Each structure stands twice: as C-alpha cells, then as structure tokens.
Amino acid sequence: MRLKVLSLLATVLLSVSAQETINVVSSEKSPVVGENGSVSFRIYAPQADSIFIAGSFAPSPVKMTKAADGNWLAVLDSLKPDLYSYRVIIDGVATTDPSNPYLLRDISTQSNIFVVPGGNADYYMTKDVPHGTLSKVWYHSPSLGKDRRMSVYTPAGYEKGNKRYPVLYLLHGMGGDENAWSELGRAVEILDNLIAEGKAKPMIVVMPNGNAKEYAAPGYTSEGFYIPSGNRSRSPRGMFEDSFMDIVSFVDSTYRTVPDKENRAIAGLSMGGGHSWIISMENPDTFGYVGLFSAAVRWNGGDVDKEMPENQQIALKRQFDNPPALYWIGIGKDDFLIDLNKAYTAYLDSKGYPYTYHLSDGGHTWKNWRDYLVLFLPRLF
Amino acid sequence: MRLKVLSLLATVLLSVSAQETINVVSSEKSPVVGENGSVSFRIYAPQADSIFIAGSFAPSPVKMTKAADGNWLAVLDSLKPDLYSYRVIIDGVATTDPSNPYLLRDISTQSNIFVVPGGNADYYMTKDVPHGTLSKVWYHSPSLGKDRRMSVYTPAGYEKGNKRYPVLYLLHGMGGDENAWSELGRAVEILDNLIAEGKAKPMIVVMPNGNAKEYAAPGYTSEGFYIPSGNRSRSPRGMFEDSFMDIVSFVDSTYRTVPDKENRAIAGLSMGGGHSWIISMENPDTFGYVGLFSAAVRWNGGDVDKEMPENQQIALKRQFDNPPALYWIGIGKDDFLIDLNKAYTAYLDSKGYPYTYHLSDGGHTWKNWRDYLVLFLPRLF
Numbered sequence: 080m081r082l083k084v085l086s087l088l089a090t091v092l093l094s095v096s097a098q099e100t101i102n103v104v105s106s107e108k109s110p111v112v113g114e115n116g117s118v119s120f121r122i123y124a125p126q127a128d129s130i131f132i133a134g135s136f137a138p139s140p141v142k143m144t145k146a147a148d149g150n151w152l153a154v155l156d157s158l159k160p161d162l163y164s165y166r167v168i169i170d171g172v173a174t175t176d177p178s179n180p181y182l183l184r185d186i187s188t189q190s191n192i193f194v195v196p197g198g199n200a201d202y203y204m205t206k207d208v209p210h211g212t213l214s215k216v217w218y219h220s221p222s223l224g225k226d227r228r229m230s231v232y233t234p235a236g237y238e239k240g241n242k243r244y245p246v247l248y249l250l251h252g253m254g255g256d257e258n259a260w261s262e263l264g265r266a267v268e269i270l271d272n273l274i275a276e277g278k279a280k281p282m283i284v285v286m287p288n289g290n291a292k293e294y295a296a297p298g299y300t301s302e303g304f305y306i307p308s309g310n311r312s313r314s315p316r317g318m319f320e321d322s323f324m325d326i327v328s329f330v331d332s333t334y335r336t337v338p339d340k341e342n343r344a345i346a347g348l349s350m351g352g353g354h355s356w357i358i359s360m361e362n363p364d365t366f367g368y369v370g371l372f373s374a375a376v377r378w379n380g381g382d383v384d385k386e387m388p389e390n391q392q393i394a395l396k397r398q399f400d401n402p403p404a405l406y407w408i409g410i411g412k413d414d415f416l417i418d419l420n421k422a423y424t425a426y427l428d429s430k431g432y433p434y435t436y437h438l439s440d441g442g443h444t445w446k447n448w449r450d451y452l453v454l455f456l457p458r459l460f
Numbered sequence: 461m462r463l464k465v466l467s468l469l470a471t472v473l474l475s476v477s478a479q480e481t482i483n484v485v486s487s488e489k490s491p492v493v494g495e496n497g498s499v500s501f502r503i504y505a506p507q508a509d510s511i512f513i514a515g516s517f518a519p520s521p522v523k524m525t526k527a528a529d530g531n532w533l534a535v536l537d538s539l540k541p542d543l544y545s546y547r548v549i550i551d552g553v554a555t556t557d558p559s560n561p562y563l564l565r566d567i568s569t570q571s572n573i574f575v576v577p578g579g580n581a582d583y584y585m586t587k588d589v590p591h592g593t594l595s596k597v598w599y600h601s602p603s604l605g606k607d608r609r610m611s612v613y614t615p616a617g618y619e620k621g622n623k624r625y626p627v628l629y630l631l632h633g634m635g636g637d638e639n640a641w642s643e644l645g646r647a648v649e650i651l652d653n654l655i656a657e658g659k660a661k662p663m664i665v666v667m668p669n670g671n672a673k674e675y676a677a678p679g680y681t682s683e684g685f686y687i688p689s690g691n692r693s694r695s696p697r698g699m700f701e702d703s704f705m706d707i708v709s710f711v712d713s714t715y716r717t718v719p720d721k722e723n724r725a726i727a728g729l730s731m732g733g734g735h736s737w738i739i740s741m742e743n744p745d746t747f748g749y750v751g752l753f754s755a756a757v758r759w760n761g762g763d764v765d766k767e768m769p770e771n772q773q774i775a776l777k778r779q780f781d782n783p784p785a786l787y788w789i790g791i792g793k794d795d796f797l798i799d800l801n802k803a804y805t806a807y808l809d810s811k812g813y814p815y816t817y818h819l820s821d822g823g824h825t826w827k828n829w830r831d832y833l834v835l836f837l838p839r840l841f
Contacts, residue, residue: 108687126509126552170551171507177555180568180678181685187561189570193685207682210607214595216619226591238597238714297561301588304562304574306489333619 109178110193116158118193120167122178125149127170134165134190135446160197161446162265164190183262185445186254187307199453201272203265208275209235213267215257217295218329222322227288228295229326230257232267233334234274234281243335245342245460246283247368248326249452250351254309256296257288263445269452279456283334287326289351291318320357327365339367341404344459346370348448349416353377360391363398368405368459372451373414373443376423383422399432405458406434409451413442490559491574497539499574501548503559506530508551515546515571516827541578542827543646545571564643566826567635568688580834582653584646589656590616594648596638598676599710603703608669609676610707611638613648614715615655615662624716626723626841627664628749629707630833631732635690637677638669644826650833660837664715668707670732672699701738708746720748722785725840727751729829730797734758741772744779749786749840753832754795754824757804764803780813786839787815790832794823 109121120132120143130151131140136158143151164183167176175182179191194200211234217226234244249266251259260266266284273279290312294300297307305311331338345366347355352374359369379385387395410420427434437454441447490502501513501524511532512521517539524532545564548557556563560572575581592615598607615625630647632640641647647665654660671693675681678688686692712719726747728736733755740747760766768776791801808815818835822828 122553124551124553128507128509128551167555169553169555170505170509172503172505172550172558174548174550174555174558175570177553178687179685180565180570180688182563182570184561189556189561189563204684205676205680205682210598210609212595212597214593216593217591217616228591235598295586299586301586303585304560306559307561 109176112193112195115156116160116195117154117156118158118163118195119152119154120176122151122167122169122176123149124151124169127151129168129170131168132165133168133173134163135161135444136163136165140168158195160195160200162192162194162200162203162449164192166190184307185263186309199450202269202453203449205268206272206275208271210271211235211267211274212237213261215299216333218326218333220322220325222325223291223318225294227293228257228299229288230261230286231330231334232261232270232284232286234283235271236281237283237335241335243337244281244283245344246285246330246334246336247344247346247456247459248285248287248355248366250287250289250345250347250354252289252347252349252351252373254307254312255351256290256293256307256312257286258296260284260286264452265449266452269449270456273453273456280460282460283330283336285326285330289319289347289354290314291322317357320354320361323354323358324362324365340364341367342460344368344370344405346372346407346452346455347374348372348451349443350375359403360394360398363394363401367403368407369403370405370407370409370451370455371420372409372448372455373411373416374408374420375416376419381419383418387426395432396430399430402433406432407437407455407458408434409437409439409447409454411439411441411443411447413440414447415443490557493574493576496537497541497576498535498537499539499544499576500533500535501557503532503548503550503557504530505532505550508532510549510551512549513546514549514554515544516542516825517544517546521549539576541576541581543573543575543581543584543830545573547571565688566640566644567690580831583650583834584830586649587653587656589652591652592616592648592655593618594642596680597714599707599714601703601706603706604672604699606675608674609638609680610669611642611667612711612715613642613651613665613667615651615664617662618664618716622716624718625662625664626725627666627711627715627717628725628727628837628840629666629668629736629747631668631670631726631728631735633728633730633732633754634671635688635693636732637671637674637688637693638667639677641665641667645833646830647833650830651837654834654837661841663841664711664717666707666711670700670728670735671695672703698738701735701742704735704739705743705746721745722748723841725749725751725786727753727788727833727836728755729753729832730824731756740784741775741779744775744782748784749788750784751786751788751790751832751836752801753790753829753836754792754797755789755801756797757800762800764799768807776813777811780811783814787813788818788836788839789815790818790820790828790835792820792822792824792828794821795828796824 110118130143133140143153145151166173176191182189214231249260291314345355352371356376359366378387491499511524514521524534526532547554557572562573563570595612630641672695726736733752737757740750759768
C-alpha cells in the first residue's frame with residue numbers, strides 16, 4: 080500500500096512538466112474559507128502520525144484530526160478579515176501545505192497564505208479594476224558602485240499617457256528586500272484598489288532594496304540560491320541612507336515624475352522606517368510626506384534614555400522649519416519598538432514639531448504594515 | 461520531547477513577521493551542490509518514518525537515510541548540468557523541502573529547485589552583467605473584451621535610451637500563464653546572459669497569457685486563490701490566436717519597437733507552439749522568425765494520418781511564398797508530440813518549405829524548452 084501511494088505520487092510529481100499529458104491528482108482546495116471567518120484545512124496523509132497547522136491566526140499550532148480514510152481535518156472559527164500565513168507540521172517537520180499552491184517567502188521561510196475577506200483584507204486581493212504595472216528594474220548606484228534591483232509600480236494608464244506623477248519611496252525592514260512590499264505587503268493590490276476607488280491619487284511607488292551591500296533579493300544575484308537571513312544582509316549603518324539620492328536621481332530621470340518636495344513621499348517599516356526617518360531629515364527639501372511604520376527610530380544605539388545626538392537634532396530642526404505636509408507615525412501597542420517610538424514622539428512634542436500618530440493593536444507584523452499602508456496612501460499628495 | 465519540538469517550531473513560525481527580533485533556526489543549506497554533479501539533501505525530522513526525494517533527476521523517488529540524531533540524508537552523484545526541481549515525501553505526504561526557500565510553481569504544484577552549474581545551466585543563473593527589466597503589464601484586448609496581464613522583458617539600457625528594438629513573442633503551454641517563461645523558463649536570466657555575451661541581440665520579449673478566457677495567472681485575478689489546472693484554464697480553440705493582434709498593437713504602441721516583419725519573432729512551447737504555428741501562418745507578413753518548441757501542431761484533431769485542412773494549407777503556402785527568415789522546429793525524441801511533428805515536417809518537406817529542425821533527447825520538459833530558447837535566441841534578428 081505504501082509503495083503504491085509513493086508510486087502514484089512519483090508519477091504525478093515527475094509528470095509536472097509534461098503539460099499536455101498531465102493528470103494532476105484532483106486537489107481539493109485547502110484551506111476553504113467559509114462564512115463568518117470559518118476556515119477548514121484538509122490534508123490527505125494516511126501514514127502520518129501527527130499534523131499541526133501553525134499560523135498567524137493562533138498563538139500556538141492547531142492540531143489536526145485524522146479520519147479513518149486518511150484525511151486530516153482542522154476547522155478554525157471566527158477569524159477576522161485579514162491575509163493569514165501558515166505552515167503545516169507533518170510528523171514534526173514544518174513545511175508547506177501540499178494542497179495550497181499560494182506561498183509567500185519571508186526571509187528564509189516559505190509560508191502558505193489565505194485571505195478571510197472583509198475590511199482592509201479586501202484591498203489585498205486583485206479586483207476587476209484598472210491595474211498598474213509592477214517592474215523589476217536595475218539601477219546604477221554611483222555611491223555604492225554597483226547595479227541594484229528595485230521594484231517599481233506605475234499606475235494604470237502610465238504607459239499610454241504623458242502625465243507626470245508623484246512618487247512614494249516605500250522601504251522594507253531588515254531581512255526584507257525589493258520584493259517584500261509587493262509580495263508580503265500586497266502593495267500592488269492595495270494601490271490598484273485605493274486608486275480605483277478614488278481614495279488614493281495615482282502615483283509611482285519605488286520599492287528599492289534597503290540592504291546596501293546587497294545587489295538584489297535572494298536568488299537574483301550572482302551568489303545563487305543561498306539561505307537568506309537578516310544577519311547576512313545587514314549592512315553598515317548609514318550606507319543605504321547615504322546612497323539613497325542615487326535612487327531619486329535614477330527615478331526622476333527614468334520615469335515621468337513631478338520632481339519636487341510636494342510630490343515626493345518616503346515611508347518604510349521597521350529598519351525601513353529608520354531609513355525614512357534619517358533620509359527625510361537629511362534631505363529636508365526633498366520629501367513632503369513621511370511615513371514611519373513600526374520604525375526603528377534609534378539614536379545612541381536605541382537607548383531611549385539618552386539624548387538624541389546634536390547633528391540629528393539640528394537636522395530635524397531644519398526639516399521642521401519647513402515641515403513636511405504629513406509626518407505619519409504608526410506603531411502597535413505590542414511592538415517591541417513601542418518605547419523607542421514613545422521616546423521619539425515625546426521629543427517631537429517637546430519641540431512642537433507636528434506629526435500624526437496612529438497607535439494600533441498588535442505588534443511588529445505585516446498585518447499592521449498592510450493596514451498602515453491602507454491608512455497612509457489616501458493622505459498623500 | 462515532541463511537544464518541545466513543536467513549541468520551538470511554533471515560536472520560529474510565528475515570529476517570521478517580526479523582522480527585527482527574529483531568531484531563525486540556523487538553516488543548513490540543503491541541497492548542497494558539490495563537485496562532479498554530486499548533490500546532498502539533508503532534512504532534520506526525528507519523528508518521521510520515511511522520507512523520499514522525488515525530482516526531475518531520477519525516474520523514481522530516492523529514499524533518504526535516517527541517522528541516529530534525527531537527520532535524514534540522501535546523496536546523488538554525477539548529475540548533469542541543469543536546473544532540477546524536486547519535492548520531498550514525508551511519511552507519504554508530497555510537499556516542499558523545509559530547508560530550501562527556492563520554489564517554482566508549475567500548474568498547481570510548488571517544487572523546490574537547484575542548479576548543477578555548467579553548460580546551458582550557466583545561462584539560467586543571474587550573473588554580474590547588465591540586467592533587463594521584467595514588467596507585469598496589463599493590456600486591453602478589444603477582441604476579448606477584457607484587461608489581461610502579460611510579462612514584458614525590456615533589455616538593459618531600454619529605460620535610458622531612445623533606441624527601437626525587435627520583439628519576440630514567447631508563448632507558454634497548457635496550464636501555464638504569463639509567468640511561466642520568466643519563472644520556469646528562466647527567460648530573463650537567459651536573455652541577460654546571452655545579450656551580455658553578444659550571442660543574442662538586445663530585444664523586447666513579450667510573454668502574454670495564452671489561455672484566452674483567463675485574465676491573468678492564478679492569484680492575480682478577482683477569482684482569488686483557486687487551484688490551477690490545465691482543464692480549468694482551457695479556452696475555446698482559436699480564441700487566443702484570433703485575439704493575438706491586440707497584443708501586437710498594444711506592444712507596438714507602448715514600447716519602442718521596430719514594427720515590421722524582419723524585427724518580429726514568435727515562438728512557443730507545446731500549446732504555445734501550436735499558437736505560434738497558427739498565428740504565424742495567419743499573419744504571414746507579421747512574423748519573420750518562428751519557433752515551434754515541442755509544438756502541438758495539430759490538424760484534424762491531431763490525427764497525423766489525415767490531410768491538413770485546405771484553409772491551413774493555403775495559409776502555409778501564403779506564409780512560405782515569402783518565407784520567414786527562420787522557421788525553427790525543436791522536439792525531443794521521447795516527446796509525446798513527436799509523431800505530430802514528424803508528420804508536419806514531412807508535409808513541409810513535401811512542399812519544399814524551408815525550416816530548421818532540432819531533434820533533442822528527452823521529452824516534453826522545461827529542460828528542453830530552456831535549451832531550445834538558448835539555441836533559438838542567437839538566431840533572431
């Protein structure tokens with residue numbers, strides 16, 4: 080029996096490239112999202128002794144139940160609208176759900192995804208609206224002496240018109256890369272949908288790789304298929320910020336932008352929030368809109384009790400002498416960077432620098448960053 | 461013990477979005493490609509009873525061996541240079557290798573990949589050469605009455621110059637979509653590398669979705685995350701071919717093309733080879749280069765003993781009255797479409813229509829289609 084199953088599986092597996100002859104074992108869709116946030120998972124695994132589902136919907140793995148026919152089942156109830164990620168643990172091995180071909184990579188981990196519709200989650204899905212273009216473009220950075228890859232969103236209609244557009248620079252966190260916002264962040268879908276509803280202005284969105292020593296996302300460099308990690312991609316502090324205007328120059332000379340402060344925004348999450356914080360203060364006439372999402376606003380090594388270095392205080396004063404139209408700070412109550420952000424907003428308060436503050440539930444998660452993007456985009460330009 | 465392992469895994473899994481705090485369990489790279497085509501796989505799975513590796517490197521799954529410390533190992537020897545795909549079968553469940561974050565989807569199946577370097581496989585990897593841009597673009601098809609997604613490669617330098625380029629239309633097979641050639645086919649890497657070596661001319665490559673009733677690849681439509689299948693995407697015969705000039709019009713009005721026959725090529729694999737066959741004969745003044753890769757050159761339902769319908773014979777005569785500069789036919793000895801291709805080349809011979817024939821080893825596989833692309837591109841324009 081075991082041999083027969085393996086042989087069947089092998090036949091299926093080895094014929095995947097034979098597109099004309101393939102007889103895919105009819106996959107029953109799993110997970111199935113039902114009414115009222117119920118989600119059922121189903122895996123056929125007669126030989127397995129234990130299967131768990133571990134995901135962003137529950138603090139600990141959910142045990143699946145085995146039926147006599149070899150099918151394992153788990154049903155969750157009352158999930159709130161969101162994009163969820165999960166993995167399955169088969170006899171102790173954490174891997175992907177064989178029934179679900181939709182995956183997203185975060186650092187070195189591939190996880191399956193599903194969406195419980197409603198609320199902001201509706202912005203995460205493709206709808207029948209005009210669609211922008213997502214491009215993977217290489218630019219030359221004179222400061223870094225290398226060609227580097229970025230993702231660029233141009234709004235629906237860009238190719239056909241002569242119109243110029245404002246630009247948002249949207250930065251990822253440590254361990255991320257130029258694919259992070261378009262994949263994990265659902266930025267393309269969010270932009271298409273908000274623009275179609277008239278809630279956000281058509282804009283160009285530039286998503287560069289914030290790890291200055293890297294050329295591109297893992298697998299898209301001459302280093303081949305290495306194991307990604309935050310430590311591996313960590314670059315010297317300031318290296319990305321100091322090279323950032325190379326990106327602005329490339330974008331303004333390559334795309335139909337409106338190249339002024341009123342039509343330029345910068346926002347980022349975590350490390351990218353720290354980048355946005357530094358880059359916007361060091362270029363006070365460049366960015367009219369700033370978004371700090373769960374931002375690593377670290378000074379003096381992130382010690383909130385120490386005074387901000389004088390050069391940063393001077394730079395911030397210069398920035399707020401002619402303040403950006405929007406300085407938006409979003410952070411979750413359970414975020415490990417909450418104290419840093421509190422110390423920073425206390426500093427802004429002490430100086431009377433204007434900002435908009437959004438305190439959300441939750442922590443340092445893509446759920447929050449997608450939410451923040453949905454809140455931030457309508458306030459731009 | 462089991463609970464402890466699960467708890468550890470859960471901690472890792474649930475912290476994947478916490479990019480700043482994450483402590484990824486240090487993954488040892490697997491598979492490891494060594495000298496002389498040796499490849500070793502390693503999976504930590506103390507609770508598992510059996511693990512097999514099933515992949516494009518062997519006709520049947522390879523059994524892994526369990527060590528006392530819970531590590532499973534398998535070593536393959538003397539693999540030829542190529543890009544290989546595989547899955548792991550853990551206690552009877554075929555899924556992905558937890559150590560390898562590099563995956564490609566083919567129809568509904570996600571498989572891990574690795575490359576044994578050398579030969580054509582060197583063209584499949586990113587190198588330190590000038591890189592083109594890959595864009596996901598939506599075009600409007602008046603014939604089909606819908607917006608549809610395509611992948612477009614523009615060569616390095618396109619954004620900065622005013623030069624016009626020739627265009628290759630590159631079509632996928634049944635069950636594929638507009639992502640197939642750029643992902644499974646490694647078209648971007650192949651183009652960047654061949655162009656950098658001076659072996660192929662800089663060109664625009666347009667990779668549309670050949671399933672005329674679909675809008676876009678699975679997951680990029682308002683239908684959400686359905687299970688892809690060849691049957692699901694199957695469209696009425698002729699529907700794509702009849703709407704194809706919408707794509708040419710869009711491309712010629714959107715990109716800096718040289719819009720004439722001498723600077724336009726069409727090629728495809730399997731179903732897309734059939735599309736290229738029909739589209740090029742029905743538009744004899746449009747395509748100066750034709751590539752039929754394992755092509756479904758079906759007439760009369762694919763019955764090789766029946767005569768080709770008169771309208772096709774007339775169309776072919778018109779095409780070969782002013783023949784394309786290249787009419788390239790590639791097929792594998794073990795391809796299930798070999799008889800169709802033999803009957804077709806016999807017909808071409810009987811009429812004295814010129815073509816180039818490449819008979820390879822192997823069957824209806826992405827290995828062959830990548831090889832054919834490497835052979836075909838240098839002969840264009």
